[in-house]
Amino acid sequence: MRRAAFALALGLALAQPTHTVAPGETLYSIARRHGTTVEELMRLNGLESFLLQPGQVLRLPEKAPASRVHVVAPGDTLFSLAQRYGTTVEELMRLNGLASADLKVGQRLLLPGAQAEGGSTPPGPTPEAPSPSPPPEDYDPESPLLRAVLRYLGVPYKYGANSPLSLDCSAFVAQVYAELGVALPRTSKEQYQAFPPAEALRPGDLVFFSFGGKEVDHVGIYLGRGVFAHASSYGSRVVIESLEAPFYRKAYRGARRVMASPAPLPGPSAGR
Known part of the structure; x- marks a missing residue:
């Protein structure tokens, strides 16, 4: 019985990635490191405040499937894409090595969980057809x-x-x-x-x-x-x-x- 319980606990631990808080870390820095958001970390761990203690173990979101790529369509912005894919503008900029928020139609963007083939250099523009435009939003992405x-x-x-x-x-x-x-x-x-x-x-x-x-x-x-x-x-x-x-x-x-x-x-x- 004890062996079965241990095996079950081990299986759950392996299925759910975790992060052990180090001195000086914040929810924001941990979210950026693991490609998620502060809100998601708070939700997963039932947190009511941003205060963390060294040694505290935080549950992390499941890893997203690899090779997720978005082809920029007319009207796309980093903000609209971050909302669409449940990530942040900062994470999209980090993943793709972007120095500004400007995008070009046809540009291919790595999404959280994606892996670039042959290195970490983000893929450049391609002649592929753009993805469908995101659904209407209550803000103007070009404002x-x-x-x-x-x-x-x-x-x-x-x-x-x-x-x-x-x-x-x-x-x-x-x-x-x-x-x-x-x-x-x-x-x-x-x-x-x-x-x-x-x-x-x-x-x-x-x-x-x-x-x-x-x-x-x-x-x-x-x-x-x-x-x-x-x-x-x-x-x-x-x-x-x-x-x-x-x-x-x-x-x-x-x-x-x-x-x-x-x-x-x-x-x-x-x-x-």
């Missing part, structure tokens, strides 16, 4: 907003920073909207107070959170399809994540719609 957001993807997070080299959450939001010709207040609290509430979310709405108490202390930009972009303190960079993640649902404090350019409000504090 100036999304293009501006993608330019900041991966920029390091630093509390109080406001430069092209590093920024915090409210600085990221303000810089994106500055590229669109709209001036926003500097801090997340001021941004929350400057605009009217948004009941039904639309791409471009500002989404606000409270992680340190009752007052708003974090902000991001809603992109559509349940995801938002923000300068993440735990991820240490600008990322795109799901609003449905338990951590964000718990801290969510509402949305505001940017209608006009308000006069910046004075205040020494920076956004989270």
Whole structure:
């Protein structure tokens, strides 16, 4: 009986890949390493927060089938493809050695779980017919907003920073909207107070959170399809994540719609 139980446990362990947390690792770094998302790791492991302990064993998603490739079709963007295949823009860029979010029709992209034949060099454009276009979405993949957001993807997070080299959450939001010709207040609290509430979310709405108490202390930009972009303190960079993640649902404090350019409000504090 004990031998049978051991064999069953061993079989389950072999069937379900795991990762043992090392000092300094975060859910974000582990997700990137294993080609998954923070939300998926939290779901698989029943986590309610991002805190990890060295030696903690995390369950990982099953490996995806090898040799998965997508041929870029007209209208495809890294963001739409990441949503379609359940991955992230950062992971697609890493897998394919991309330095920018620009894609060409006919370009072949490796997907998570794929293996390039004869080396790790991503395959180039081919004359093959493009894949069918993705289903309609509630955002415009060619919108100036999304293009501006993608330019900041991966920029390091630093509390109080406001430069092209590093920024915090409210600085990221303000810089994106500055590229669109709209001036926003500097801090997340001021941004929350400057605009009217948004009941039904639309791409471009500002989404606000409270992680340190009752007052708003974090902000991001809603992109559509349940995801938002923000300068993440735990991820240490600008990322795109799901609003449905338990951590964000718990801290969510509402949305505001940017209608006009308000006069910046004075205040020494920076956004989270």
